[in-house]
Amino acid sequence: MSSEDFNVIRKILAHDLMQVYVRLFLLLIVVWFSVEVFAPFMAVALWSLILAVSLYPLNHWLAVRLHLSEGKAAVIFICIAFLIIGIPAGLLGASMAQHLGEWVMALTEQGFTIPEADPAVAEWPVIGAPLFELWERAHEDLVSAAQMIQPQLIAGGRFLLAAAGNTLLALVLFFIALLIAGFMMANATPGGQQMRRLLMTFSDPARGEEIHELVVATIRSVSNGVVGVAVLQALSLGVGFLVLDVPAAGVLALVVLFLGVVQLPSSLVVLPVLAWLWLAADGSTLSHVLGTIYLIAAGLADGLLKPILLGRGVETPMPVVLVGALGGMAAEGLIGLFVGAVMLSVSYKLLMVWVDYSVADLDVDERPTASPDP
Numbered sequence: 530m531s532s533e534d535f536n537v538i539r540k541i542l543a544h545d546l547m548q549v550y551v552r553l554f555l556l557l558i559v560v561w562f563s564v565e566v567f568a569p570f571m572a573v574a575l576w577s578l579i580l581a582v583s584l585y586p587l588n589h590w591l592a593v594r595l596h597l598s599e600g601k602a603a604v605i606f607i608c609i610a611f612l613i614i615g616i617p618a619g620l621l622g623a624s625m626a627q628h629l630g631e632w633v634m635a636l637t638e639q640g641f642t643i644p645e646a647d648p649a650v651a652e653w654p655v656i657g658a659p660l661f662e663l664w665e666r667a668h669e670d671l672v673s674a675a676q677m678i679q680p681q682l683i684a685g686g687r688f689l690l691a692a693a694g695n696t697l698l699a700l701v702l703f704f705i706a707l708l709i710a711g712f713m714m715a716n717a718t719p720g721g722q723q724m725r726r727l728l729m730t731f732s733d734p735a736r737g738e739e740i741h742e743l744v745v746a747t748i749r750s751v752s753n754g755v756v757g758v759a760v761l762q763a764l765s766l767g768v769g770f771l772v773l774d775v776p777a778a779g780v781l782a783l784v785v786l787f788l789g790v791v792q793l794p795s796s797l798v799v800l801p802v803l804a805w806l807w808l809a810a811d812g813s814t815l816s817h818v819l820g821t822i823y824l825i826a827a828g829l830a831d832g833l834l835k836p837i838l839l840g841r842g843v844e845t846p847m848p849v850v851l852v853g854a855l856g857g858m859a860a861e862g863l864i865g866l867f868v869g870a871v872m873l874s875v876s877y878k879l880l881m882v883w884v885d886y887s888v889a890d891l892d893v894d895e896r897p898t899a900s901p902d903p
Contacts, residue, residue: 572864576706579871581713582745583752584610588714600715607711614764615704621767622700625779699864736886743882744875747845751874755850756867758834759789765827766795773810773820775802789831790854790866792847799828845874 567574584606592602651661713720721741729737767782775781781802785795803824806817850870857869 572861572868573702573706573709575868575872576703576864577709577713579748579752579868580706580710581717582748583757584710585714585717586749588717599717603711603715606714607707610707611704614707614760617764617768618700618703620771621764621779621782622697623779624771625697625777625783702864740879740882743878747875747878748871751845751850751871752867754835755792756790756870758831759786761834762786762789762795762827762831765830766799766824769820769823769827770802773802773806773812773816773824775805775810787866790870791851795828795831799824845877849874849877 588599588602588606591597591606592599595602595605597605648661651658725737725741728740731737763782763786766785767778770778770781781798785798788795788797803821806820810817850873853873854866854870856873857865857867859865861868
């Protein structure tokens with residue numbers, strides 16, 4: 530081959546490489562611009578997608594039972610969901626805002642004190658005397674201490690106010706995400722086909738279908754078995770707190786929700802509430818007994834629901850769910866508590882599938898071939 534031929538080949542390669550670089554640069558610009566535009570809506574979009582994938586089996590069941598299309602069934606389903614979830618969530622949100630507002634006022638006003646100790650506390654067995662002494666000492670000394678740390682108390686009040694605002698904003702965004710999820714469920718069949726086609730472009734058709742099924746199963750397993758159970762338990766206990774007139778019912782329900790997502794027992798909240806119910810609450814013995822039965826049943830409901838719902842999907846290590854929930858909450862607030870747990874679980878399962886396929890392909894390549902018979 531002559532030098533002229535080499536020059537021609539070199540020019541062709543240089544031209545092709547330049548075309549590749551230009552196209553790659555333009556593609557990166559388009560991707561960057563799209564991400565920048567879509568970033569403010571990313572959390573809500575992911576939340577809507579998670580809700581749509583998780584609730585679609587119920588919507589499909591409703592469509593079959595009522596002999597309706599998926600779109601009409603989605604409208605009915607979303608209306609029912611707004612009534613079942615919206616009313617308790619709205620009441621708990623209002624209760625939380627009210628009590629947090631009262632705490633902010635208590636922290637910022639100059640007359641912030643601890644009330645006088647109740648002499649009846651000293652008669653409690655074992656802990657009564659030391660608890661009464663601690664309470665009385667705090668009442669006497671807190672007046673001067675509160676004046677010294679007044680700026681810190683004001684900062685704490687602002688923090689509580691910001692937390693209340695973020696929680697109420699997350700509640701509004703949840704209902705927006707639920708509404709968007711309704712539109713997604715109404716177009717679930719063509720949407721699922723498009724997702725399968727997208728996954729098949731990154732792998733072969735068989736693996737694309739398998740990845741699609743894995744992602745759907747993981748989302749439903751974590752969102753229903755972990756997040757869904759936590760939401761249902763927080764709502765049921767929150768309604769019980771409201772009926773029993775427990776102070777800060779909305780705040781306690783939010784704590785139960787957080788404990789459920791990070792896989793801690795709700796008894797950390799239920800047991801102190803039961804102690805308050807029997808020691809300090811007003812009401813008849815019958816109401817206390819019925820309230821105790823209801824709170825214990827609602828607090829133990831997760832032990833019954835989690836094995837059923839988690840068993841329908843794939844196993845995800847609880848540390849992955851915990852890290853996803855905490856990291857998501859640190860990044861996106863209360864929305865990230867749910868989205869982070871689900872998305873990190875999906876990423877973990879995809880990583881494990883990729884590792885399993887890579888190891889399997891490596892074993893096939895390194896397997897010695899049988900030598901032919903002489």
